[in-house]
Amino acid sequence: MTACAGRPPLLMYHAVGTVAEDPFDLYVTPQRFAEQMAALAALGLRGVSMAELGDAAARGSTAGLVGITFDDGYHEVLTHALPELRRHGFGATFYAVTGLLGGVNAWDPPPRxxxxTADDLRMLAGEGYEIGSHTVTHARLAGCDPAVLRREVSASRRALADLLGKPPRTFCYPYGSVDGAAVRAVREAGYAYACAVNRAPGLADTYARPRVGVTDRDFGARLAAKLFLRGR
Ligand SMILES: [Zn+2]
Structure with a gap:
């Protein structure tokens, strides 16, 4: 059995940094993140964006690839994760909440x-990193009003297209909240792929791809085990 048996792994990160309290388990410390990237490299894996992983899967050639995603667009990721991605020559996808660029994570309780910012996203895109949509307001999409759903999916796509000169190819459901209507809206808006958090029964992987959540407790060997044992 290899790390790439079956569906290739797609990792989910939120923030990378050091905080006193982390009630939502969003943070991986910079040191742990560096260890995790080194562990992936030692396994012979190369980090790629969600779009690259999706294209590789469509060609049936995902061997040696691991998708890396960062939700929400936390600024600290630029300081603490980006240098490690660069060091290993890894790609990744950064999912931005387009209505809150340069702002704070208003959807969560404090601390903020x-x-x-928009300039940060341009810088990342200029380096070849993928920028994907994570809606306009970090909305929970399953069961939401159809007009709200359309706006969250399409207006965020337009905003990123205006900002980066081309529309984003992938979408990420906030809270992993997805249903059939959300999948249809994402597909009809023109996205090629979308990721959720957990496996969504009845929904195809192309538009509801489950991910492996990575936490600060995943030291290198444990992260490797998570990849190897995925789905068993
Ligand atoms: Zn999010």
């Missing part, structure tokens, strides 16, 4: 965390 700074989010990337």
């Amino acid at each position: 965390r700074e989010l990337m």
